[in-house]
Amino acid sequence: MRVSRTPPEIILDQVQREQLEALTRASSASQTEVLRARIILLAVLNRTNEEIADELQTTEQTVCKWRRRFARHGLAGLQDNARSGRPARVPANTLNTVLTKVTQPHRDGESSLQKFYTAFLYYMPFLEPRPANDGKR
Numbered sequence: 001m002r003v004s005r006t007p008p009e010i011i012l013d014q015v016q017r018e019q020l021e022a023l024t025r026a027s028s029a030s031q032t033e034v035l036r037a038r039i040i041l042l043a044v045l046n047r048t049n050e051e052i053a054d055e056l057q058t059t060e061q062t063v064c065k066w067r068r069r070f071a072r073h074g075l076a077g078l079q080d081n082a083r084s085g086r087p088a089r090v091p092a093n094t095l096n097t098v099l100t101k102v103t104q105p106h107r108d109g110e111s112s113l114q115k116f117y118t119a120f121l122y123y124m125p126f127l128e129p130r131p132a133n134d135g136k137r
Contacts, residue, residue, distance in 0.1 A: 007043070007048070007049055007064065007067055007068075008067060008068060008071035008072075009071070010040060010043040010044050010067065010070060010071060011044070012040070012044050016074070016075060017041075017044075019075060020037040020040055020041055020075075021037075021041070023037040024037050024038055024041070033078070035056060035058065035062075036066045036070075036078045037078070038056055039052055039056065039058075039062075039063050039066045039067060040066065040067070040070050040078070042055065042056070043063075043067050043070075049063040049064050049067065052067075066078065098121045098122060
């Protein structure tokens with residue numbers, strides 16, 4: 001038998017409510033961000049985790065997690081935590097530079113050169129120097 005815990009009470013100020021509602025309507029928001037915002041908006045209405053999970057077609061565990069994180073950390077709690085793993089091979093500023101150059105419009109007649117330049121800039125950080133071939137295997 002599972003012991004039911006009382007979910008944390010969620011209280012929103014007007015600014016937080018507006019931000020969450022805007023997030024649910026934003027076409028640029030990911031589905032996970034929208035789900036988290038909807039969980040909190042329904043939690044404010046004193047719905048149970050089970051009711052929220054049923055309405056949003058997710059698990060109670062997911063509802064409990066985001067409700068708890070919002071209660072502890074506010075809107076910042078709805079963001080993903082940093083994940084462990086190998087660091088990025090391309091620094092963010094290099095990637096930003098490449099994307100800026102690639103997305104700039106080019107003059108007529110440069111399309112084939114532009115394609116080459118785009119591919120070169122993209123693959124440049126991944127290229128590793130090859131050992132010289134001195135005829136030996």
